[in-house]
Amino acid sequence: MSSGEDDLIARYFKPLATAPGALGLTDDAAILQAGGDDVVVTTDAIVAGVHFLPDDPPDTVARKALRVNLSDLAAKGAEPAGFVLTLALCKVSEAWLAPFARALGEDADQFGCPLLGGDTVSTPGPAMISVTAFGRVPLGKMVRRGAARAGDVLVVSGTIGDATLGLAVLKGEGGPLDNDAAARAEVIERYRVPQPRVALAHAVRDYASAAMDVSDGLMGDLAKLCGTSSASAVVEAAALPLSGPARSWLTSDPSLIARLVSGGDDYEILCAVPENRLAAFELAARSVSVPVSAIGRIVAGEAAPRLVDAGNREIPLQRRSYSHF
Amino acid sequence: MSSGEDDLIARYFKPLATAPGALGLTDDAAILQAGGDDVVVTTDAIVAGVHFLPDDPPDTVARKALRVNLSDLAAKGAEPAGFVLTLALCKVSEAWLAPFARALGEDADQFGCPLLGGDTVSTPGPAMISVTAFGRVPLGKMVRRGAARAGDVLVVSGTIGDATLGLAVLKGEGGPLDNDAAARAEVIERYRVPQPRVALAHAVRDYASAAMDVSDGLMGDLAKLCGTSSASAVVEAAALPLSGPARSWLTSDPSLIARLVSGGDDYEILCAVPENRLAAFELAARSVSVPVSAIGRIVAGEAAPRLVDAGNREIPLQRRSYSHF
Numbered sequence: 335m336s337s338g339e340d341d342l343i344a345r346y347f348k349p350l351a352t353a354p355g356a357l358g359l360t361d362d363a364a365i366l367q368a369g370g371d372d373v374v375v376t377t378d379a380i381v382a383g384v385h386f387l388p389d390d391p392p393d394t395v396a397r398k399a400l401r402v403n404l405s406d407l408a409a410k411g412a413e414p415a416g417f418v419l420t421l422a423l424c425k426v427s428e429a430w431l432a433p434f435a436r437a438l439g440e441d442a443d444q445f446g447c448p449l450l451g452g453d454t455v456s457t458p459g460p461a462m463i464s465v466t467a468f469g470r471v472p473l474g475k476m477v478r479r480g481a482a483r484a485g486d487v488l489v490v491s492g493t494i495g496d497a498t499l500g501l502a503v504l505k506g507e508g509g510p511l512d513n514d515a516a517a518r519a520e521v522i523e524r525y526r527v528p529q530p531r532v533a534l535a536h537a538v539r540d541y542a543s544a545a546m547d548v549s550d551g552l553m554g555d556l557a558k559l560c561g562t563s564s565a566s567a568v569v570e571a572a573a574l575p576l577s578g579p580a581r582s583w584l585t586s587d588p589s590l591i592a593r594l595v596s597g598g599d600d601y602e603i604l605c606a607v608p609e610n611r612l613a614a615f616e617l618a619a620r621s622v623s624v625p626v627s628a629i630g631r632i633v634a635g636e637a638a639p640r641l642v643d644a645g646n647r648e649i650p651l652q653r654r655s656y657s658h659f
Numbered sequence: 660m661s662s663g664e665d666d667l668i669a670r671y672f673k674p675l676a677t678a679p680g681a682l683g684l685t686d687d688a689a690i691l692q693a694g695g696d697d698v699v700v701t702t703d704a705i706v707a708g709v710h711f712l713p714d715d716p717p718d719t720v721a722r723k724a725l726r727v728n729l730s731d732l733a734a735k736g737a738e739p740a741g742f743v744l745t746l747a748l749c750k751v752s753e754a755w756l757a758p759f760a761r762a763l764g765e766d767a768d769q770f771g772c773p774l775l776g777g778d779t780v781s782t783p784g785p786a787m788i789s790v791t792a793f794g795r796v797p798l799g800k801m802v803r804r805g806a807a808r809a810g811d812v813l814v815v816s817g818t819i820g821d822a823t824l825g826l827a828v829l830k831g832e833g834g835p836l837d838n839d840a841a842a843r844a845e846v847i848e849r850y851r852v853p854q855p856r857v858a859l860a861h862a863v864r865d866y867a868s869a870a871m872d873v874s875d876g877l878m879g880d881l882a883k884l885c886g887t888s889s890a891s892a893v894v895e896a897a898a899l900p901l902s903g904p905a906r907s908w909l910t911s912d913p914s915l916i917a918r919l920v921s922g923g924d925d926y927e928i929l930c931a932v933p934e935n936r937l938a939a940f941e942l943a944a945r946s947v948s949v950p951v952s953a954i955g956r957i958v959a960g961e962a963a964p965r966l967v968d969a970g971n972r973e974i975p976l977q978r979r980s981y982s983h984f
Contacts, residue, residue: 340883357803357805360805360887361735361803361804361805361871361887362701362731362734362735362804362872363700363731363735363794363801364699364700364701365697365698365699365700365801366697366698366699366700367697367698367798368695368698372690372691372692372693373690373691373693373698374688374689374690374691375688375689375691375743375775375776375791375793376687376688376689376776377743377744377776377777377778378778379745379778379780379789380780381747381782384781384782384783385780406687406688409687410686412688418700418791419702420702420703420789422706422787450700451700451701452702453702453703453704453789455704455705455706455709456706457706458784458785459706459782459783460783462747462780462782464745464747464778464789466702466743466745466791468700469688476688476690478682479685479686479687480682546686546687547687558665558685562686
């Protein structure tokens with residue numbers, strides 16, 4: 335005799351539990367073999383109406399739930415090892431669950447991060463997906479936030495602000511992008527489906543002194559990295575890597591730069607790289623086809639990181655990152 | 660500059676992050692050192708209005724969130740190693756969070772399971788607490804559900820049905836307990852604050868062929884253990900360990916036995932022990948002061964496990980366990 339919950343797990347999630355340690359999701363717990371490495375653990379949850387829109391396609395919700403965690407692992411220099419999933423749903427709908435589970439399985443395959451276990455609960459509230467993901471690093475080699483040193487070059491992967499712009503477009507605040515369907519689609523995709531920089535993990539581990547993923551806004555996350563490292567930083571606005579749509583958006587109002595550097599959901603990697611390792615880091619990034627840009631420097635001091643224009647004048651920021659409370 | 664979310668974490672949860680690998684909750688991820696062992700991973704979430712009552716005291720909610728996971732680890736024969744917490748809240752209230760975090764810290768200390776990391780998110784819905792807990796077992800030694808064999812003795816720890824009775828009392832269905840405040844308090848406490856059998860983990864690992872924790876109802880969970888083991892079972896109603904309040908409740912209506920064996924939240928350990936190891940298991944359980952009772956046998960076959968009376972007549976069960984969907 336099996337319950338609806340068991341049927342749901344067997345039907346949608348058992349096919350994703352490809353690792354031997356998942357025991358086919360028929361047990362209370364899973365086995366994660368560390369194989370002599372340190373296990374890196376990270377957890378991030380997404381809530382309908384907060385982290386994704388209730389009518390976002392379920393496949394994008396699944397990808398976002400896993401990828402925000404893969405982004406953390408990559409920033410720590412860890413190779414993905416597996417994840418567990420807590421799924422809180424108001425009702426079970428085949429039309430929602432089937433594409434959700436299919437996309438989750440595709441991402442698990444693509445990033446080498448199999449489902450190990452989970453819990454499925456009912457809630458009278460909005461859907462919530464909580465993922466705890468595991469990675470492996472050689473003993474003692476996890477890259478931390480707190481080891482940046484004055485003089486290190488600040489490097490960021492990809493482009494900054496596109497997800498914030500995507501959300502603005504979805505809210506009808508896209509301005510000059512209103513007549514550019516391709517640009518709108520590009521930034522909406524950035525908002526809905528992060529591209530975790532899993533491929534960059536090895537380079538981060540080998541060359542960065544400190545790293546974190548940019549999830550709550552570049553300047554706010556940089557402030558956290560600096561705070562933990564007891565340092566400050568200067569970011570040159572002219573050096574920020576921006577996409578074509580982001581540049582178009584800025585033409586309508588250059589002060590929107592403040593939104594691009596404080597909005598969430600970039601899921602790029604921000605790291606501090608000692609100058610004498612920068613060339614090697616850039617080469618390693620190029621070898622895995624991840625664009626990286628030097629955007630500034632770690633400097634001594636306790637002040638909040640500054641964003642400066644070409645004349646070294648500080649660009650004021652009303653807020654630096656997203657906060658839930 | 661720090662956000663409300665960071666303040667909340669620093670104020671309430673940083674004091675709980677006592678393990679070096681938690682990095683004081685100042686990083687994106689935590690380090691779990693496996694030290695040559697297998698890491699056992701389990702995850703369970705609780706939702707207000709589903710797994711606990713919205714006006715349950717916050718300290719009991721915290722304890723329940725962690726303990727339901729500790730119960731899984733114990734049933735797998737694992738020693739606790741740490742946990743991560745996802746806390747989804749509608750609003751932040753000092754009056755709720757302070758006792759929640761204090762109780763969580765006390766339990767983490769008591770059971771040797773420190774906070775490693777977490778995520779705090781806002782939700783427009785009910786509060787939800789999702790915990791992923793980690794344990795360690797020697798390589799290959801996690802006790803599974805699927806290795807019970809015909810002839811094994813079924814053993815359960817503690818008493819069965821008290822949490823279900825506690826919930827019945829809270830709903831005004833306590834019958835003969837209405838005039839017994841001490842009995843009511845005893846079973847309400849069982850519902851609100853599980854007592855995970857962490858102390859029994861070693862005995863389970865040394866002597867059980869298969870084990871799981873009883874969280875969704877004894878007979879339903881036994882059906883899962885049997886299903887995974889390709890076996891069946893017979894449970895003798897007369898052998899079930901029942902508390903004084905549960906016996907009082909049954910006096911009002913003996914058929915309530917069906918509710919006691921199918922209701923959730925026992926958080927006792929159910930295991931199958933080969934007969935030639937039973938005495939050693941019982942001795943090991945006694946040495947850690949955990950009461951255990953032999954309640955039946957694993958038998959060959961594919962049939963659902965049967966609950967029988969003293970005359971070996973099957974006691975009918977309308978349902979066997981709690982299901983969310």
